[in-house]
Amino acid sequence: MSVAVEKSKEMVLKAGSRMAYAGLVTGTWGNISVRVPGTNLYVVTPSGISYDRLVKSDLVIVEGGGRVIEGERKPSTELKLHLAIYHAREDVMAIMHTHSTFASAMAVAGQPLPPILEDLAQLVGGQVPVTRYARAGTPNLAAAVIEVLGQSNAVLLANHGVVGMGRTLEEALQVCMVVEKAAQVYAWASLLGQVKEIPEGEASLLRDLYLTSYGQPKHSPPARS
Numbered sequence: 001m002s003v004a005v006e007k008s009k010e011m012v013l014k015a016g017s018r019m020a021y022a023g024l025v026t027g028t029w030g031n032i033s034v035r036v037p038g039t040n041l042y043v044v045t046p047s048g049i050s051y052d053r054l055v056k057s058d059l060v061i062v063e064g065g066g067r068v069i070e071g072e073r074k075p076s077t078e079l080k081l082h083l084a085i086y087h088a089r090e091d092v093m094a095i096m097h098t099h100s101t102f103a104s105a106m107a108v109a110g111q112p113l114p115p116i117l118e119d120l121a122q123l124v125g126g127q128v129p130v131t132r133y134a135r136a137g138t139p140n141l142a143a144a145v146i147e148v149l150g151q152s153n154a155v156l157l158a159n160h161g162v163v164g165m166g167r168t169l170e171e172a173l174q175v176c177m178v179v180e181k182a183a184q185v186y187a188w189a190s191l192l193g194q195v196k197e198i199p200e201g202e203a204s205l206l207r208d209l210y211l212t213s214y215g216q217p218k219h220s221p222p223a224r225s
């Protein structure tokens with residue numbers, strides 16, 4: 001397999017341990033995938049192996065139709081969901097699905113997460129939509145996500161969890177972490193009596209600014225410690 005595939009596998013392993021360390025998943029739940037740049041190949045985590053034990057050879061490579069190209073393990077049960085998102089959104093290069101607590105609470109309440117914090121607005125854009133109920137691991141869940149996805153970088157899965165995505169796996173991880181934090185803040189603000197959203201229009205402006213001017217310029221000198 002190519003250097004790009006090997007690099008993608010390393011990124012998935014690193015993101016898996018960071019996802020588990022961040023407390024976004026419990027046990028073997030949750031899954032990760034990346035699109036191998038310039039190909040129709042995807043590196044996907046296997047079903048039912050905990051993230052602290054995951055090694056490169058456990059990862060599965062599939063093509064866009066879901067056929068396994070490399071790997072002995074069975075791919076994640078949410079493979080259909082991941083592939084449906086990649087097909088719907090060419091800008092998405094990585095996907096992470098977690099069962100984090102506060103995002104799951106929003107998903108149980110059937111409550112979309114409005115743009116209430118600037119980091120959420122930057123990473124996701126507008127509100128994080130919530131799907132209708134659909135059983136985990138089914139094509140019906142993939143369809144339910146595509147129904148509400150639009151240009152959002154995150155979707156709450158009714159009675160289940162959250163799926164986050166981005167231009168890189170690092171960004172997909174950040175999306176999952178920021179959605180979890182915002183869901184927690186939403187719950188606390190609700191207890192305080194009111195939730196004020198970022199004014200209309202401002203959330204999409206913050207998103208545009210993030211996409212066009214956030215971070216270091218591409219050719220900046222290496223940072224000194």
Ligand SMILES: [Zn+2]
Pocket residue numbers: 029030097098099136160161
């Ligand atoms: Zn799940």
